[in-house]
Amino acid sequence: MIRLSISSSLVILLVMLVTACQSGKAQGVRQVNGEELKSLLQEEEVQLLDVRTPEEVAFGVIEGALVIDFYDPEFDSKLEELNKDQPIAVYCAAGGRSAKTANKLKETGFNVIYDLKGGMRGWIAEGRPVSKVKQR
Numbered sequence: 001m002i003r004l005s006i007s008s009s010l011v012i013l014l015v016m017l018v019t020a021c022q023s024g025k026a027q028g029v030r031q032v033n034g035e036e037l038k039s040l041l042q043e044e045e046v047q048l049l050d051v052r053t054p055e056e057v058a059f060g061v062i063e064g065a066l067v068i069d070f071y072d073p074e075f076d077s078k079l080e081e082l083n084k085d086q087p088i089a090v091y092c093a094a095g096g097r098s099a100k101t102a103n104k105l106k107e108t109g110f111n112v113i114y115d116l117k118g119g120m121r122g123w124i125a126e127g128r129p130v131s132k133v134k135q136r
Contacts, residue, residue: 029102029113034126037062037089037116047088051075051101052120056093060130062123067133070097076104084109091116091123 032040040046041064050057050065057067068078070092079101082088088110092098095118102115116123124130 028106028111029099029115031117032089032114033117034123034128037091037114037123038128040087040089040114044087046114047082047086049082049088049090049101050120051090051092051097056120057133060132062091062120063129063131065091070101079104079108082110084111087112087114089114089116092119094119094121 041048048062048065050061050067051070052067053069053071061067066082068075072078088105090098090101090105090113092101095115098115098119102113105113118125120130
């Protein structure tokens, strides 16, 4: 009887931990692979947001991306300037910063948010094109 209670308690604890970890993800954020992102960019008016650092961006961007450095002190206020009524796709180098950004976007009122699975590394690994940043 005691073993059953301990086992039941462990199962309940495990379910609570898994649920808590998943709650950090913004609901309504859909992870997409490179093929899905390519289709979205061709078929819909999707804002494309690159949140990598200037050093990372120097190696190239996905065509049409708006770049806002995740570590820019004005990052949050720059996100506020984007069109909340238009779908947005976000990416970084590998997926960590874009997931955090997707959460921020959801909190600020964006309804349709796509997060590129694997970030720029995943995009390149799929053999997708990269554009060089134009010098201003």
